[in-house]
Amino acid sequence: MRLKIRLGMFLAFWSALIAPFNGVISAPQQRPQQPQTPEAFVARVRQQLDLNDDQTAEFRKILAKRMQKITELRNRSRNQPYSPLLQAEVEAEQTAMKEDLTTFLSKDQKDKLVTADLRPVPPPPPFIPIEITPRTITVQLTAGAALPAVAQANKRPVRLTEDQRILHLLNRATFGTRPGDFERARQIGFAGFLEEQLHPESIDDSEVEKRLAALPTQRLSSAELYNFYPPGPVLEQRMKEKNPQPVFGRPQQMIVEMVQQKLVRAVSSNRQLQEVMTDFWFNHFNVFANKEADQWLLTSYERDVIRPRALGKFSDLLLAVAESPAMLFYLDNWLSSAPESRPPGPPPLPRPPGQPQQPLPPRPAPAQDLKPAGSGEINAAMTGQGSNSKPDNQKPEAPKPPQQPPARRPGINENFARELMELHSMGVDGGYTQKDVQELARCLTGWTIDRPFQGGPFVFRAWAHDTGAKMLLGSAIPAGGGISDGYRAIEILSRHPSTARFISRKLCQRFVSDNPPDALIERVARVFARTDGDMREVLRTVFNSPEFNSAAAFRSKVKSPLELAASAIRAVDGDTNGAPALHEWLRRMGEPLYQHQAPTGYGEDSSRWVNSGAFLTRLNFAVALASNQIPGTRFDQERLGSAAGTDMPEAAVNRLAAMIVHTELSQESRNAVRVGLAEGSKDGEHQAVPVADRSSQIPGRMDLLQTTGKAANARLAQLIGLLIGTAEFQRR
Numbered sequence: 001m002r003l004k005i006r007l008g009m010f011l012a013f014w015s016a017l018i019a020p021f022n023g024v025i026s027a028p029q030q031r032p033q034q035p036q037t038p039e040a041f042v043a044r045v046r047q048q049l050d051l052n053d054d055q056t057a058e059f060r061k062i063l064a065k066r067m068q069k070i071t072e073l074r075n076r077s078r079n080q081p082y083s084p085l086l087q088a089e090v091e092a093e094q095t096a097m098k099e100d101l102t103t104f105l106s107k108d109q110k111d112k113l114v115t116a117d118l119r120p121v122p123p124p125p126p127f128i129p130i131e132i133t134p135r136t137i138t139v140q141l142t143a144g145a146a147l148p149a150v151a152q153a154n155k156r157p158v159r160l161t162e163d164q165r166i167l168h169l170l171n172r173a174t175f176g177t178r179p180g181d182f183e184r185a186r187q188i189g190f191a192g193f194l195e196e197q198l199h200p201e202s203i204d205d206s207e208v209e210k211r212l213a214a215l216p217t218q219r220l221s222s223a224e225l226y227n228f229y230p231p232g233p234v235l236e237q238r239m240k241e242k243n244p245q246p247v248f249g250r251p252q253q254m255i256v257e258m259v260q261q262k263l264v265r266a267v268s269s270n271r272q273l274q275e276v277m278t279d280f281w282f283n284h285f286n287v288f289a290n291k292e293a294d295q296w297l298l299t300s301y302e303r304d305v306i307r308p309r310a311l312g313k314f315s316d317l318l319l320a321v322a323e324s325p326a327m328l329f330y331l332d333n334w335l336s337s338a339p340e341s342r343p344p345g346p347p348p349l350p351r352p353p354g355q356p357q358q359p360l361p362p363r364p365a366p367a368q369d370l371k372p373a374g375s376g377e378i379n380a381a382m383t384g385q386g387s388n389s390k391p392d393n394q395k396p397e398a399p400k401p402p403q404q405p406p407a408r409r410p411g412i413n414e415n416f417a418r419e420l421m422e423l424h425s426m427g428v429d430g431g432y433t434q435k436d437v438q439e440l441a442r443c444l445t446g447w448t449i450d451r452p453f454q455g456g457p458f459v460f461r462a463w464a465h466d467t468g469a470k471m472l473l474g475s476a477i478p479a480g481g482g483i484s485d486g487y488r489a490i491e492i493l494s495r496h497p498s499t500a501r502f503i504s505r506k507l508c509q510r511f512v513s514d515n516p517p518d519a520l521i522e523r524v525a526r527v528f529a530r531t532d533g534d535m536r537e538v539l540r541t542v543f544n545s546p547e548f549n550s551a552a553a554f555r556s557k558v559k560s561p562l563e564l565a566a567s568a569i570r571a572v573d574g575d576t577n578g579a580p581a582l583h584e585w586l587r588r589m590g591e592p593l594y595q596h597q598a599p600t601g602y603g604e605d606s607s608r609w610v611n612s613g614a615f616l617t618r619l620n621f622a623v624a625l626a627s628n629q630i631p632g633t634r635f636d637q638e639r640l641g642s643a644a645g646t647d648m649p650e651a652a653v654n655r656l657a658a659m660i661v662h663t664e665l666s667q668e669s670r671n672a673v674r675v676g677l678a679e680g681s682k683d684g685e686h687q688a689v690p691v692a693d694r695s696s697q698i699p700g701r702m703d704l705l706q707t708t709g710k711a712a713n714a715r716l717a718q719l720i721g722l723l724i725g726t727a728e729f730q731r732r
Contacts (some may be wrong), residue, residue: 176567579632
């Protein structure tokens with residue numbers, strides 16, 4: 001089936017999607033490269049060096065003499081492809097072969113030999129795809145009844161029916177409705193389902209945890225990740241050691257597995273509200289994965305800082321983020337120190353009895369700020385160890401790896417303090433001044449990281465802290481404080497009225513509408529202030545509000561790419577192992593996970609996803625998913641088709657719509673599906689006969705084509721893709 005969406009079909013769907021706002025083919029999953037056969041290797045070398053027949057014969061002789069060693073290396077590469085020792089031996093073998101080749105090469109060929117790749121074992125891939133076992137599917141698929149259509153968004157808001165309230169809660173508090181979810185939520189009621197999700201510790205999620213145990217990086221600390229997935233310069237250094245530490249992969253592996261676990265949790269976790277809030281808070285406290293040391297710090301950031309506190313008190317989360325090495329590095333606070341501060345020097349040497357103590361000459365201030373040195377070491381200015389002079393017999397320092405971050409002068413860095421107020425707590429209009437930013441930055445001096453380029457933990461360095469008196473947002477912080485200055489500052493921010501309003505507005509924007517009513521924001525803010533930002537109480541207020549339970553809010557927000565992908569897989573009772581093919585679809589739709597460079601994150605205003613280019617890709621994704629053409633992501637077409645039935649095509653479509661969309665389709669969406677079906681029949685991909693006269697545009701009746709024989713599965717996939725592309729499904 002074609003993945004490209006025809007123009008008529010696209011315009012029909014696009015018109016239906018954007019109406020409320022008016023008032024790629026996936027990359028194949030990468031696999032570890034297999035060692036080449038000898039003849040393939042000979043052919044590659046011959047092509048690179050432009051060898052003639054005689055030279056090729058000589059090269060075969062060289063290869064024959066070394067075949068035993070090459071075979072050994074290839075066998076070892078299957079089990080330990082990233083071993084520094086193995087890679088060093090491969091490099092040595094390549095060097096030896098090049099030396100043998102030079103005896104019968106021309107000058108031009110010798111020039112090519114300098115850059116030629118003659119490694120007998122291919123280099124390991126950037127990452128190793130990790131297989132995650134499929135989830136256990138136990139729910140019996142049955143065709144549900146479509147819910148009554150709700151009032152149009154431009155009508156006066158009214159309270160939804162109980163069934164509509166439950167569906168609305170499922171669409172907002174989870175990543176989408178799976179078969180059986182609506183029936184179960186209806187059984188325990190709106191309040192029962194909400195309370196259950198507000199207490200994830202009471203929900204069994206052992207199957208997901210067992211599946212994710214296959215991802216090795218998700219179990220390691222930041223320091224362990226640095227050791228086992230080191231940067232290139234460190235790997236090169238280890239290749240020169242006699243007994244190097246083991247290497248399990250490259251740094252990219254960590255990010256790939258981060259995305260894998262997020263997708264698996266979004267699709268399969270039973271603790272859906274916790275995952276939704278983890279996604280919300282990560283965007284709120286965004287950290288860019290590819291900023292230098294954050295590659296090794298990000299896994300712990302989401303796992304240990306955000307997810308456990310996603311439904312706790314805001315003050316606890318804000319403090320944990322402020323102490324997180326990932327955030328301190330991302331917003332440069334690890335470099336922030338009092339302007340005149342200097343690391344402590346070594347203790348004075350003991351003097352003979354009776355000899356007067358001579359004062360040490362003043363030590364000059366360091367010329368550079370705290371920056372990484374060597375392969376991840378912090379220089380003496382950061383650690384307080386060493387000095388500028390070295391004994392004559394001391395070995396010189398090893399050369400530093402290339403691409404070091406630029407040198408920074410010592411002093412206060414205001415980046416984190418500014419974003420902590422503007423983005424994390426009070427909001428840009430929260431009433432703070434530039435002076436408040438400066439005072440907050442002074443409170444956070446000395447909040448840094450021990451060995452940041454080696455995955456080190458948070459540490460407070462008293463010598464780098466500004467101990468003077470401070471005045472933050474009208475509250476006095478006395479002189480002489482240490483780490484308590486930062487604690488006091490976090491407390492002031494978390495309890496400020498502007499923080500209550502800013503966070504409440506953002507939560508209402510996520511769960512209610514892109515432009516939430518001021519009255520709702522104020523009610524939620526009062527609960528936030530009264531409960532010290534208790535997210536359970538705040539979310540209860542949001543979900544039980546009349547504004548949330550109104551027709552105006554029902555399906556009023558466009559799903560983000562992550563929400564669309566997860567909800568579509570859940571709707572067809574599918575499963576994913578989070579393989580890179582799905583990562584690529586999210587990137588094409590505009591939301592590469594953990595890759596937003598600015599501290600703002602992707603934001604909560606869903607109108608950002610409403611543009612024609614992105615929507616065309618969303619439709620292509622829907623068709624690819626429905627056709628089972630996304631590696632690592634699948635659903636059982638026959639199982640879904642059997643539940644829909646094949647007695648009457650129009651009735652089958654209505655049953656499928658009830659199972660996938662859970663509400664009646666608007667006339668615009670029905671027309672869009674009609675256009676899509678007609679466009680598909682023009683491709684000649686299905687043998688079909690008309691069920692109804694196309695000229696009779698009967699409201700509420702689907703203009704379908706009945707398929708027969710082998711075309712049934714393809715026709716079913718097309719219909720599923722069209723339903724996922726409807727405005728009702730694209731919105732939540």
